[in-house]
Amino acid sequence: MKKRWFVLIAVAVLLSSGYALLYRDNQAPSIHYTSLSGQSATTDSLKGKVVLVNFWATSCSGCIAEMPDLKKLHQEFAGKNFETIAVAMNYDPPNYVQNFADKEQLPFFVSLDPQGNIAKAFGDVQLTPTAFLIDKQGKIIKRYVGVMDFKEVRQLIQQQL
Numbered sequence: 001m002k003k004r005w006f007v008l009i010a011v012a013v014l015l016s017s018g019y020a021l022l023y024r025d026n027q028a029p030s031i032h033y034t035s036l037s038g039q040s041a042t043t044d045s046l047k048g049k050v051v052l053v054n055f056w057a058t059s060c061s062g063c064i065a066e067m068p069d070l071k072k073l074h075q076e077f078a079g080k081n082f083e084t085i086a087v088a089m090n091y092d093p094p095n096y097v098q099n100f101a102d103k104e105q106l107p108f109f110v111s112l113d114p115q116g117n118i119a120k121a122f123g124d125v126q127l128t129p130t131a132f133l134i135d136k137q138g139k140i141i142k143r144y145v146g147v148m149d150f151k152e153v154r155q156l157i158q159q160q161l
Contacts, residue, residue, distance in 0.1 A: 028053075028134045029121035033085055033111040036098055041085070041109060043138060049081045050160040051134040052153070055119060057089045058096040060128040062147045067104060069150045074108045076154070080161055081136070084108035089128060090116035135160050 028051070033041045054070060056063035074084040086106065088097040090113050101110045111118070119125040122132060133142040133156055142156060 026140045028132065028138050028140055031118055031121055033087070033109065033118070036101055036110045036112070039109065041083075046083055046134075047138050048136050049083045050077075050136060050157055051083045051085060052131060052157075053085045053087060053122070053134065054131040055087050055089060055113075055122070055125045055128055057092045057128050058100050059092065063129045066129060066147045066150075067106070069148075071104070071107060073150060073153065073157075077157055077161070078107070082157060082161065086110045087113050087118050089119065089125075090114055133157070133160075 028043050030043045035041075052073070056067075058064070070084065070086070074082075086108060088094075088110065092112075094112055094114070097110065097112060100106075113119055122130075127145055129144070129147060131144040131148055132140050133144075133153065135141050141160070142153075144153075
């Protein structure tokens with residue numbers, strides 16, 4: 001039984017290490033984001049900032065659960081060359097996204113992805129929440145699938161700033 005657990009843990013470590021190596025030097029895709037309020041941002045315009053791109057949906061319980069922590073994280077680093085972009089999945093009705101953003105007073109950039117092009121550019125994101133932490137040079141330094149470890153994210157952001 002112990003041997004089986006060891007093998008499972010070893011495989012998980014190898015897979016996560018391989019994934020980290022795969023994304024270590026990857027540039028974030030060239031994207032154009034438009035916020036719910038009509039603001040625009042591009043991958044190039046965000047260089048020089050640490051960026052957290054978070055794919056989410058109003059129907060995703062994990063996404064909704066992590067929003068208060070995402071708000072706190074954004075507010076903690078606001079004005080320090082940090083940007084949060086929440087990308088609503090293409091299946092999420094725009095009025096649901098707008099209502100949620102208004103109700104929760106989301107302080108960060110909220111973008112729709114009606115054709116799924118942003119999700120496709122980031123490796124065809126299907127599961128939510130999924131987030132990418134991008135350094136000031138535009139390289140993906142970490143990918144999270146599922147609710148983020150906010151302690152770890154804070155530490156990584158602080159290191160990058």
